[in-house]
Amino acid sequence: MASITDPNMSDRFTSAMEEIHNENLKTYADIIDTTVELSQSHRQFVKSAIDTCLKKCKDDDKLFETIHAFKRDLEQKNRSLKEKRCTISEMMSEVQEKEMQKEDIIQKINKLKEEQTKRKELIQAQNKANKNRLKNLQKARFVFQDHLGLEIRTILGKTQLVKGEKLQFVFRNINLSDLDSAYIITMGIKEDGSYQIVSSDPELDCLPVLESRLQETNNLPAFLANVRKEFISLARR
Known part of the structure; x- marks a missing residue:
């Protein structure tokens, strides 16, 4: 009871309350300062983070643009490479075709050379055979012309059947009643070098048989x- 009635109690209480109030104000001020500092720090942090994000976005955009540019360049190079491969394939096909044509031409040339060689050998053989036939003709001429009155003529045929140079053998002294009467046989040489009987005047039925025998024996005098x-036998009928 004494304390309540103490006249200084009110001043002390007021002073204590003011002190508490001042301390609270100071605490609030410190809290406000801390809050402001934290807010400013957070604001700076957020601003830095935003700047960093914006820079990262710009860098990412540049990176994506670079990637797209690389992709476009790679696609263009792939198309160009594909076109070049197609061109190379076509060129290789042309080269192979030309090589095949070259081989074919070489084979044809070799074949022509072989045919030419064979043709040359055949011509040489025919020339040799013709020379032998000419010798036989000369022998036959001496035998028949000198002893039996045989006349040998060279004629040029005007028809397709007897086209080219032919030899005509004119036999006389056949018909005893007319020794000058002519019995004629016309013959030549085929492309293969064999003898060819063109005609006889008068006609002999056995001429094909005689011609076949001539081709087998190659004996012109016989x-x-x-x-x-045969002419003598025909004249005596």
């Missing part, structure tokens, strides 16, 4: 002798 015998 052939002419047989033809003469």
Whole structure:
């Protein structure tokens, strides 16, 4: 009771309350200062984070643009490479085709050379055979012309059947009643070098047989002798 009635109690209470109030104000001020500092720090942090994010976004955009540019360049290079491969494939096909044509031409040239060689050998053989036939003709001429009155003529045929140079053998002294009467046989040489009988005047039925025998034996004097015998037999009928 004494304390309540103490006249200084009110001043002390007021002073204590003011002191508490001042301390609270100071605490609030410190809290406000701390809050402001934290707010400013947070604001700076957020601003820095935003700037960092914006920079990162710009860097990412540049990176994506670079990636897209690389992709476009890679696609263009792939198309160009594909076109070049197609061109190379076509060129290789052309080269292979030309190589095949070259081989074919070489084979044809070799074949032509072989044919030319064979043709040359055949011509040489035919020339040799013709020379032998000419010798036989000369022998036959001496035998028949000198002893049996045989005349040998060279004629040029005007028809397709007897086209080219032919030899005509004219036999006389066949018909005893007319020794000058002519019995004629016309013959030549085929492309293969064999003898060819063109005609006979008068006609001999056995002429094909005599011609076949001539081609087998290649003995012209014997052939002419047989033809003469046939003419004599025909004249005596």
